[in-house]
Amino acid sequence: MRKINLSERQKIILGLVIQEFVEKAQPIGSKFIVDQYKLDFSSATVRNELSILAEEGLLRQPHTSAGRIPTEEGYRYFVQELMRSPDLPYPIRQTISHQFYQAGKDMKKSIRLASSILANQARGAAIVTAPFMKETKFKHIELISTMGKQALMVLVLMSGKVIQNILILKESISQEKLSETSTKINQLCHGKELKELSFLPETIGALGNDIWKIVQEDLQRNQTRATGEIFQDGWSNMLKEPEFSDSETARKTLQILEEGAIFEELFSQTMMNLDIGGVQVLIGGEGYWEELKDCSIVMARYGHPEAATGIMGVLGPIRMSYRNAISTVHYVAEIMSELVTEMLEDEIQLNQI
Amino acid sequence: MRKINLSERQKIILGLVIQEFVEKAQPIGSKFIVDQYKLDFSSATVRNELSILAEEGLLRQPHTSAGRIPTEEGYRYFVQELMRSPDLPYPIRQTISHQFYQAGKDMKKSIRLASSILANQARGAAIVTAPFMKETKFKHIELISTMGKQALMVLVLMSGKVIQNILILKESISQEKLSETSTKINQLCHGKELKELSFLPETIGALGNDIWKIVQEDLQRNQTRATGEIFQDGWSNMLKEPEFSDSETARKTLQILEEGAIFEELFSQTMMNLDIGGVQVLIGGEGYWEELKDCSIVMARYGHPEAATGIMGVLGPIRMSYRNAISTVHYVAEIMSELVTEMLEDEIQLNQI
């Protein structure tokens, strides 16, 4: 990326243009800025600076006689260079942390709460994945007869994670027989890695073999999945923004949210580039995500490196309040990380699939 | 409701106006109808009939020199009196049933498929609840130690339904101790109704008592809940319709979908008034559901009376193709009912919570 050198005054003006444009959603003119902020230089000076900022590619004009609006480049510069360390106001932090306190140590509830808070506070669509870890160490299996030909399989991994599956058997099998099989499997496999378990133990019988195939599939799936279950909230917030007043643009964007496929990819990519607590900003799809070219996303990774981590993000129009979004996402991710850590210390399992 | 007597010709004309309006989304004039359908009477005759239909309250004019559009009353008359028994075209039925065949006997997958098919075929937002039955007969409990201070409780009801809960214990407890407790509870409670179990058995110890409280809560919740989990799909379809091109109307409607609260109430009410296989049409909120006054919903109940039943519905603008929606919902509900019945015969459990 080309180095951009701006004078202090240019930085101030750029910041003001962006701040005002985010609020007003209309091109910002030189006179307006000077009046609004009682600057001690004239609108003509500002005009000169604006045209330099436009030459640098940070601002542009919708047409000759309009004010300036930020380019994506301009937003990027703003986020990287001009934005002060973002902190939510104290009373808001209080309210949020209180809400989490009330939700208790319940991961599903907390994730729902997180998405609701993100959506409301950052005024956008929120997307939160459940914390997730690739983990494939077998601990324990339990087979429970429920009704007729089916049984419930409960597979516990060493981390405490629980995977469940309904088995449909060829015939009705008694609880005793099931218990016998599960005991055999437990003896053979306790504490072993998936890789070590690819052989078929011989002593577990036909039923055991059938069940073992399913166990392997489940472990496999757990290993290849990139993110946890995705929770969403606040998509209707998007429609409040004037950039989505055109219903075709709105439809396309909502369809992306509805399908959700793109986030699986985006998040698993972000997961790799980001430390826990880190915030990443994606502006206008960054020329790479065609579907997201009208949107920006502010994402953070949360969780605990030794347990499981997830991603949370806020989706909004490019003209979004990055300051507000970043500080919100940052704070909520922090709280969620604390929650994960606490649950880990209390030896409470995070989630079940 | 006031009795409306229409001549055959009036019925035909009303039907044509509705059909055309649903497609074109524009007021329909007399000349247009005559030309389009090569009717053997003149536009002047149609005009006379139209003004009679307008007097009856079935049609109205947006303004004096515009064509006619149906009133809600008009749609109701159309749905109740004029619509022929709705059957989807054979190839579409084939495609749908094939998709369900491929989904297999997996309730969650099938519900997702049902909502996707409803959304695509009826071109609206689809809402499907999981099949659900109030059932509180205790069969079996299993307690599984997973990690540290927590244990997984698996509660099986007589119908085969499985309820799970993570228990957070005061201290770490061994699997043996847990098994002992669950065995005691099983002996005491097997096959009993919730009502019979409100007393606290004395012989199950402190741990047993704690667990028992949670069992009771879970059973209670299962009894008071009115509908199963709600699945949605295709809300972005709504934005295709011109009635939602105004972004404020669109936002309000999507917000209702997002919150989803109203459907809990609407569905549990519908559940009581509708037999399995029955279809109910709610046009423009029927003057009762204020939030839904710009929408119509076509709903059907599906399932098996002895197992569990759910509701599925399509939400669209008032100007929706009721014929298409009704036949789609009817057909998909039929397939889902078959699925429930088959799973019941095969003794496969429907869902887990």
Place this chain on the structure above:
DNA sequence: CTTAGCACTCTCTTCATTAGAGTGCTAACA
């Protein structure tokens, strides 16, 4: 380097006009 002044450009709103679609009514017709 800054700024006042000014011509210029472009958009948005308003207003009037017009074309077009569709009705309702009347009178004639079968």
Place this chain on the structure above:
DNA sequence: TGTTAGCACTCTAATGAAGAGAGTGCTAAG
């Protein structure tokens, strides 16, 4: 008595001209 052609009438949507307003870029003076 039901049907239809004819026509005046009404209302909307589209078009275009005119003017207000906002904001710029440039120039020349401070």
